[in-house]
Amino acid sequence: MNETSTSAPLLEVKHLGRRFVLPRAGLFQPAGVLQALSDVSFSLQPGKSLGIVGESGSGKSTLARLVMALDRPTEGQVFFNGTDVHQTHGQALRQLRSGFQMVFQDPYGSLDPRQKVLAIVTEPIQSWLKPADGRSELRDRAAQALSEVGLRTADLDKYPHEFSGGQRQRIAIARALITRPALIVADEPVSALDVSVQAQVLNLMMDLQDRYDLSYLLVSHDLAVVNLMCDDVLVLQSGRVVEQGPASQIFEQAEHPYTRALLAAVPGHREDFF
Amino acid sequence: MPNKNAVWQRALRHPSFVAGGAMVLLMVLCAVLSLFWSPYPVGDIDIPNKLASPSAAHWLGTDSLGRDIGSLLLVGSQNSLLVGFIAVGIGLGLGVPLGLLASARRGWVEEVIMRASDFTFAFPALLSAIMLTAIYGPGLVVSIVAIGIFNIPVFARISRGAANAVWARDYTAAARAAGKGPLAITLAHVLPNIASVLIVQATIQFAIAILAEAALSYLGLGTQPPQPSWGRMLNEAQSQMFQAPMLAVYPGAAIALAVLGLNLLGDGLRDVLDPRLARQR
């Protein structure tokens, strides 16, 4: 994107593609193929944020999962800090993962209902804290993470069902922050929240962005949210990139008809009532 | 489990749970009691007093050999419980890990495990148990093993289905993103979240095991004399059908109550442990 930058990109995606083989419709018919993503390339500089915009079926969630190494691509590569994420395994991958974490869309599904908040929030660091460091260290770090998202230490001993949607999303963000990652992949982080709660969580995410120089890879269908949080935008349609560039440019002078259609369809996008 | 108090309170208000629980508890108490004491030793044969009607001395009367029916029922409950526990234990201990493995690995591992359990399902359980006792000789141990083997595919199938649903949730993806491997995720996330399904199924399988043991004993292939067994009591009662018809009612009622109690308990547990109902309150 920003070719004049001299520092190495934080995240680099090259010609990423993912193909799914569908179940056969009949015994003698060939199995169908769904190309969920094809030929997606972009790079993300440290401290910058990229918005992935698209509707359902655009492949944006698939892209998020591929970047997070939760799924294997059929074509292409993902490089985090220069290391190919899909060629790294075991302990090395676990180390690498501390640099990038994820926040999921559904605040009700992304937290294990049977675990206390302490266990949920410290899950990313459980595998590499030695037993000698003990539970107090784990608890301290968890308490610190919670305070950063505006929750209290007493909340560590509660269960997810005792919290509202917005609070659960904060817990999810605390979990993502606990390893001090450089990149957070957020898949529709506020779509399931009410407007007033959305605003609180978005403000929190922006505060964290400034405080820790975080990069966000924000997947969203909501153009206004992307506009608020991201420097650059990539528009996906049916698995392909139709337009990408700086956010200001795309939102003001979109070239591709699909991008234009998306912008025009935002309800009440006329700002004359503010 | 989150909020144990709330779960208990709901449980104690649920009619099926309370009724079923009481019946099962009664059965357990009988079995435990009978380890130490029964009104009459079950080995005591008292031919002059055979086929006696219920009286102050023998609350339920005596059978064709003069044995006290009440004592026979009491001690017979030991077998039923033993079979239930061990058979369900086999099913849980072997079936659940197989199901969890199938769900975690997917692919050909899942196919092999599921087809193997289909294969086992294809054999009618009781006939296969009979066949096993024919090969290895009748007795309590063989019948327990036979019944237990058929619990394995049941639990494998159930735990795989429930585990699949859990793997689809975002929190397992979050655990993978946190660096946890599939074994750790299975133990930390999948197992606790399918526990309620397994508990309910276990009570159902317990009831089925009791019925199966009774059937085998009725056929003479299960518990051997002199150990009392409800199923064998039914068989013996058959020949006394016209002299003492009530002889069949007592063991039959005992079996029916045990099975009913377990099923009610299972129904109650299912309602009480259902997380969706939990959220409504």
Added chain:
Amino acid sequence: MNMRDLSSAKPLLQVDDLRVSLPTARGWAPALRGVSWRMERGQTVGLIGESGSGKSLTALALMGLLPERARVSGSIMLQGQELVGLPEPQLCQLRGARMAMVFQEPMTALNPLHPIWKQIAEPLRLHQHMSASDAKARALQLLERVQLPRARERLDAYPHELSGGQRQRVMISIALACSPDLLIADEPTTALDVTVQKEVLSLIKQLVHEDGMGLLLISHDLGLMQDQVDRVMVMYGGAVVESAATPDLFAHRAHPYTRGLFAARPRLGLARGTRLTTIPGSVPELMDFPAGCAFADRCSLAVDECRQTPPQAQSMASHGAGETPHVVSCPRWRLP
């Protein structure tokens, strides 16, 4: 439309002091605390609010679809007929025939095992006693009216064979089958993509206009309201806090909650990194709302009296476009 001549007759819908209480572990919680409004045929009213505001509960109360344990008081008059307390068989006669509802999730609101035409035919056969073949023909007409592409082929299709937007069109045709007088649409486009949303909403608008139905549109999306309805009611904590004609509401927002809601929205014109104005605190549990104004604990203008006395609805005399008064339930309202 000459429907206006009928306005001296009974209104399409008149709701008076509708209250709904739900049983919770901690006792009876007031979920709706006295909602009143009135609408005529051909009018479109929007109900906007967040979770816990009672907007969906209002729709369910109108249709008589509240959970059995709920306690309802107040009055709902549909063309002069009282709905509160109406026995179920009579409510069944009204549902689908005189008032119909479009739900949020078309996939779960449609029966996956029945072909499309059967589901559209259901209200027709029930209320108009049509034969199956007549109903199927009418279903085709309805599908063409909602602009479902290749309607004839799709008659025998099952819900899973259609896309989200197409399923919602089918839901709309089911709702319209018996030409109801009142259409309630509860978040009809929330589950759909943005481009499809626009099409479905304009379809609803067009059909409502053609048939002269009354429309109650429920949503959490402010922008949606601006284009779709003549009048908007803002709900919070089970009560209507502000209501006005749409252009009036969007131009002048008087209630502190309404102002907070508008300010909290991310919108395209903002610079990157702009912090949004938030409403402090969060929506309390049903039992924890203050006795007076539901919004009192989160309101920057609140005084003690607000917490104790429920606010009276006041008409803003200086505003109000035409016949629709601008009503605010706040004694301390002021314009920015």
